Amino acid sequence: MNKTKLILIGNGMVGHQFLASLAESGEAERFEVTIFCEEPRLAYDRVQLSAYFSGKTAEDLAMGQPAQYAAWGYHVRLNEKVVSIDRDNQTVTSSTGATLAYDQIILATGSFPFVPPVPGHDREHCLVYRTIEDLEAITASAAKGRSGVVVGGGLLGLEAAKALRDLGLETHVVEFAPRLMAVQLDDAGGKVLRDKIAELGVKVHTGKNTQQIVDGDNAVHRMEFADGEVLETDVILFSAGIRPRDELARSCGLDVGERGGIVIDNDCLTSDKNIFAIGECALWNGRIFGLVAPGYNMAKVAVARLLGEDKQFLGADMSTKLKLMGVDVASIGDAHGHTPGARNYTYLDEACGIYKKIVVNESGKQLLGAILVGDAEDYGTLLQYALNGIDLPEFPDSLILPQRGGDGKPAGLGVAALPETAQICSCHDVSKGDICQAIDGGAATLGDVKSCTKAATGCGGCSALLTNLVNHELESRGVEVNRNLCEHFDFTRQELYHLVRVDQIKSFDELLHKHGRGKGCEICKPTAASILASCWNEFVLKKPHVGLQDTNDTFLANMQKDGTYSVVPRVAGGEITPDKLIVLGQVAKQFNLYTKVTGGQRIDLFGARLEELPQIWRILVDAGFETGHAYGKSLRTVKSCVGSTWCRYGVDDSVGLAIEVENRYKGLRSPHKIKFAVSGCTRECAEAQSKDVGIIATENGWNLYLCGNGGMKPRHGDLFATDLDKDTLIKYIDRFLMFYVKTADRLQRTSVWMDNLEGGLDYLRQVIIEDSLGLGAELEEQMLQVVGTYECEWKKTIEDPEALKRFRPFVNADATDSNVVFVMERDQIRPATAAEKAANTPAVPVKMVS
Amino acid sequence: MTTNTKLISLCSKADLVPNSGVCALVDGRQVALFYLPEDEQVYAIDNHDPFGQANVLSRGIVGSIADVPVVASPLYKQRFSLVDGQCFEDEAVKLATWQVTLLDDVLMIDPTPR
Numbered sequence: 011m012n013k014t015k016l017i018l019i020g021n022g023m024v025g026h027q028f029l030a031s032l033a034e035s036g037e038a039e040r041f042e043v044t045i046f047c048e049e050p051r052l053a054y055d056r057v058q059l060s061a062y063f064s065g066k067t068a069e070d071l072a073m074g075q076p077a078q079y080a081a082w083g084y085h086v087r088l089n090e091k092v093v094s095i096d097r098d099n100q101t102v103t104s105s106t107g108a109t110l111a112y113d114q115i116i117l118a119t120g121s122f123p124f125v126p127p128v129p130g131h132d133r134e135h136c137l138v139y140r141t142i143e144d145l146e147a148i149t150a151s152a153a154k155g156r157s158g159v160v161v162g163g164g165l166l167g168l169e170a171a172k173a174l175r176d177l178g179l180e181t182h183v184v185e186f187a188p189r190l191m192a193v194q195l196d197d198a199g200g201k202v203l204r205d206k207i208a209e210l211g212v213k214v215h216t217g218k219n220t221q222q223i224v225d226g227d228n229a230v231h232r233m234e235f236a237d238g239e240v241l242e243t244d245v246i247l248f249s250a251g252i253r254p255r256d257e258l259a260r261s262c263g264l265d266v267g268e269r270g271g272i273v274i275d276n277d278c279l280t281s282d283k284n285i286f287a288i289g290e291c292a293l294w295n296g297r298i299f300g301l302v303a304p305g306y307n308m309a310k311v312a313v314a315r316l317l318g319e320d321k322q323f324l325g326a327d328m329s330t331k332l333k334l335m336g337v338d339v340a341s342i343g344d345a346h347g348h349t350p351g352a353r354n355y356t357y358l359d360e361a362c363g364i365y366k367k368i369v370v371n372e373s374g375k376q377l378l379g380a381i382l383v384g385d386a387e388d389y390g391t392l393l394q395y396a397l398n399g400i401d402l403p404e405f406p407d408s409l410i411l412p413q414r415g416g417d418g419k420p421a422g423l424g425v426a427a428l429p430e431t432a433q434i435c436s437c438h439d440v441s442k443g444d445i446c447q448a449i450d451g452g453a454a455t456l457g458d459v460k461s462c463t464k465a466a467t468g469c470g471g472c473s474a475l476l477t478n479l480v481n482h483e484l485e486s487r488g489v490e491v492n493r494n495l496c497e498h499f500d501f502t503r504q505e506l507y508h509l510v511r512v513d514q515i516k517s518f519d520e521l522l523h524k525h526g527r528g529k530g531c532e533i534c535k536p537t538a539a540s541i542l543a544s545c546w547n548e549f550v551l552k553k554p555h556v557g558l559q560d561t562n563d564t565f566l567a568n569m570q571k572d573g574t575y576s577v578v579p580r581v582a583g584g585e586i587t588p589d590k591l592i593v594l595g596q597v598a599k600q601f602n603l604y605t606k607v608t609g610g611q612r613i614d615l616f617g618a619r620l621e622e623l624p625q626i627w628r629i630l631v632d633a634g635f636e637t638g639h640a641y642g643k644s645l646r647t648v649k650s651c652v653g654s655t656w657c658r659y660g661v662d663d664s665v666g667l668a669i670e671v672e673n674r675y676k677g678l679r680s681p682h683k684i685k686f687a688v689s690g691c692t693r694e695c696a697e698a699q700s701k702d703v704g705i706i707a708t709e710n711g712w713n714l715y716l717c718g719n720g721g722m723k724p725r726h727g728d729l730f731a732t733d734l735d736k737d738t739l740i741k742y743i744d745r746f747l748m749f750y751v752k753t754a755d756r757l758q759r760t761s762v763w764m765d766n767l768e769g770g771l772d773y774l775r776q777v778i779i780e781d782s783l784g785l786g787a788e789l790e791e792q793m794l795q796v797v798g799t800y801e802c803e804w805k806k807t808i809e810d811p812e813a814l815k816r817f818r819p820f821v822n823a824d825a826t827d828s829n830v831v832f833v834m835e836r837d838q839i840r841p842a843t844a845a846e847k848a849a850n851t852p853a854v855p856v857k858m859v860s
Numbered sequence: 861m862t863t864n865t866k867l868i869s870l871c872s873k874a875d876l877v878p879n880s881g882v883c884a885l886v887d888g889r890q891v892a893l894f895y896l897p898e899d900e901q902v903y904a905i906d907n908h909d910p911f912g913q914a915n916v917l918s919r920g921i922v923g924s925i926a927d928v929p930v931v932a933s934p935l936y937k938q939r940f941s942l943v944d945g946q947c948f949e950d951e952a953v954k955l956a957t958w959q960v961t962l963l964d965d966v967l968m969i970d971p972t973p974r
């Protein structure tokens with residue numbers, strides 16, 4: 011069967027969604043897909059573009075991956091633009107001169123920023139804000155300048171203003187209309203927003219019509235306005251709206267709108283039945299949709315139509331909620347009350363900078379639209395009223411009036427009231443029905459629902475609503491969500507932690523008798539051991555704790571596949587003296603151990619038999635080494651780069667700090683292993699952003715990143731706080747770690763733990779920085795107790811004859827395990843394979859221990 | 861069934877670790893011994909983990925499934941009944957067990973596996 015030749019023009023966010031949906035449909039083999047991508051890289055997340063200025067890289071923003079596209083069987087032509095379409099012969103021609111035949115075309119060419127044609131608009135350092143290349147140009151210009159102006163006070167303009175401010179420029183916004191965000195807000199809302207933004211140091215000039223841009227006296231440019239005023243600045247960013255990129259469609263004679271845009275019908279087809287248009291370039295019903303969600307829907311419709319399925323694009327809701335420079339702004343539906351008979355209710359609090367307005371219909375029963383500035387908490391509820399035509403309460407203003415004391419929110423909309431079709435997440439078009447289906451299909455936690463429906467993984471605006479809904483649905487199914495640790499305890503790790511603290515429980519037996527049943531198991535015993543250790547930090551080999559631990563914790567070493575152990579002494583910050591290095595070499599030689607340098611900047615010695623461990627550690631402890639806790643769920647290493655002491659770029663002493671924090675937190679038992687790293691400057695040689703706790707030196711202090719990890723699912727840490735002095739840094743880490751230890755589930759790494767906290771990173775900031783739970787002092791105190799009671803487990807063990815008894819291989823014989831056999835490879839030992847053992851390959855002689 | 865004459869002494873009670881395991885050599889075979897004081901019981905099963913092919917079971921964690929005492933291998937976590945050596949993850953795998961008794965403070969074993 012001949013494959014349909016499908017050409018996608020434009021690999022932006024919507025083009026990418028199209029490709030992903032096609033692949034997900036399982037029908038992609040029916041098509042021979044070629045992608046023309048004008049930009050030098052595959053699709054990336056334009057919505058998060060501003061995050062580039064807070065440290066995200068082009069890779070972080072990437073959505074399309076070359077390997078993924080290849081796996082899907084698509085051909086990509088990067089850096090290659092389609093310049094014409096010949097509809098009669100069904101071919102396209104590209105900027106490289108290549109001509110390709112097609113059966114179907116998908117136009118996803120997006121839009122370009124509109125630059126008003128004022129004289130001087132094309133001067134150097136006059137820029138736009140749409141692509142990664144634009145950002146690079148902005149960064150370069152900003153580095154040379156002191157001040158910047160954004161032309162355009164709409165949604166994108168304000169985001170651009172934030173970027174300029176983050177780049178350290180004195181920032182102005184110049185808007186033609188009399189208010190900010192003229193499309194979404196009314197005068198009162200615009201004013202509140204303006205005041206708030208001014209408080210943040212951004213100067214706003216409304217009602218300004220730029221006449222021309224000329225050389226400035228004190229800066230690069232001088233902008234001259236119609237009212238005679240002038241403004242001098244070094245950088246100008248145009249953000250005066252977008253225009254659909256319909257030039258290809260125009261030149262091949264497709265229908266386009268009067269003011270631009272490729273005309274499409276409900277099937278997303280253009281006036282040519284072989285050509286679809288989707289995303290920001292498409293004009294549906296006389297409207298352009300400048301948001302991703304409607305574009306994603308068009309992409310899904312186009313895929314469905316290609317496969318002959320029945321699906322239509324019927325418009326989209328343009329309600330938005332966003333945070334502009336920390337100010338919540340939301341706009342829903344008919345925010346300006348254009349519907350005949352519409353009536354408003356407004357609430358204004360100038361002191362706190364809060365403005366809320368709802369627009370209701372003539373009967374007062376239906377919500378038509380709303381505007382929220384300064385406090386957008388009601389967005390989710392209001393949106394559901396508007397979208398689903400739910401009857402308003404008797405006094406609609408109760409929805410926006412503050413609730414002080416008394417009976418709380420009278421009219422808060424219960425999730426139960428939402429119809430099945432109610433859209434919960436607009437980014438990924440997930441309805442209440444989809445979520446219920448996921449739960450019926452076995453999703454039992456918020457995390458499950460998120461990963462199988464993608465809800466709340468876009469802008470995150472719907473996460474509070476989603477959480478409520480998921481909880482409600484689980485409860486209403488009578489599912490008592492089973493988070494029990496195992497058959498012996500009907501509690502989560504967090505609950506057990508609490509019980510241990512509150513009841514002052516000091517042993518597993520006590521815990522089992524009071525709160526559990528049976529004998530325990532390999533799940534609850536190590537969990538209890540970890541909780542007991544993090545609460546009371548008692549010596550882990552103390553009698554009542556023996557038997558709780560995983561073999562690694564019991565023998566304070568990591569068991570390898572043949573039953574021998576590896577030994578990893580602590581090398582704080584990766585700094586080690588030559589003398590200590592020599593000791594490690596001598597020990598390895600004496601006991602014939604395999605040695606390897608670890609990723610955590612330490613040295614791992616493999617192949618130690620159980621009975622050798624105490625002898626090895628006696629030598630190591632004498633030489634000043636301590637246990638590295640490589641065996642425990644606890645702090646592993648604090649990796650560091652060499653820092654300002656040696657490195658010519660370093661701005662602070664990363665090694666010194668690494669050693670200090672490693673020594674502070676060593677031995678802390680936690681739900682999972684914890685890794686740290688410290689870099690001496692933003693070049694980030696220590697890869698701190700891939701750690702649970704990453705610290706990077708800046709000119710003004712330390713930046714703190716949290717909840718990154720490597721391993722199976724790598725994740726970059728989130729920038730948590732910037733330019734901290736050392737005391738504050740340590741305080742935040744104390745609180746963070748203790749909060750994690752107290753509340754995380756068994757084997758939950760910090761990243762998953764944070765994703766499961768309602769409110770995620772913001773919530774963590776509230777708890778740790780703003781101390782919203784009032785727990786700060788307690789967390790610090792508990793950490794101090796752990797720090798103060800630290801003991802090296804190996805030092806204690808070699809001094810304790812009782813504990814040493816455990817390292818005898820046999821209780822009744824003085825022999826060694828004959829099944830442990832080594833052979834040589836690359837001049838070191840390795841375990842013999844079963845075949846080698848069977849063939850009796852000459853083994854390495856049993857080691858002679860002096 | 862068994863007569864006491866077959867039993868030989870292995871070690872003292874003090875050599876055992878409550879709620880955990882130790883290992884003994886019996887006729888050249890490694891036997892894992894688990895002492896559960898609550899049941900006043902000692903169990904003896906093969907120390908060899910057939911999955912990981914290493915002699916490690918005495919270093920596993922002791923627990924229970926329903927009311928059956930078990931040990932979990934420290935290598936890949938399969939669980940074996942201490943009573944009859946049956947593996948819970950793989951029906952086809954059953955380890956040798958030995959009969960042991962505490963006579964006063966001495967642990968006696970029948971050196972022939974069951």
Ligand SMILES: Cc1cc2nc3c(=O)[nH]c(=O)nc-3n(C[C@H](O)[C@H](O)[C@H](O)COP(=O)(O)OP(=O)(O)OC[C@H]3O[C@@H](n4cnc5c(N)ncnc54)[C@H](O)[C@@H]3O)c2cc1C
Nearest residue numbers: 020022023024025048056091092119120289290300301302
């Ligand atoms: C800073 C910023 C913030 C934003 N914030 C939000 C937000 O918070 N919420 C929201 O919903 N939306 C937001 N948007 C809008 C959102 O990014 C767009 O709606 C979305 O990117 C549109 O996707 P698209 O695929 O239609 O177009 P684009 O992403 O622009 O992709 C079009 C691609 O086609 C390529 N192309 C064009 N012509 C050709 C040709 N002839 N041959 C080959 N390739 C071609 C272009 O180079 C481009 O790569 C934001 C946009 C910006 C710039």
Ligand code: SF4
Nearest residue numbers: 651657660690691695
């Ligand atoms: S992160 Fe900076 S200070 Fe550290 S080694 Fe790299 S360049 Fe030098």
Ligand code: SF4
Nearest residue numbers: 570571608609721722
């Ligand atoms: S990546 Fe796999 S093989 Fe390598 S150490 Fe980790 S678990 Fe072992």
Ligand code: FES
Nearest residue numbers: 435437468469470
């Ligand atoms: S609405 Fe954006 S993530 Fe759900």
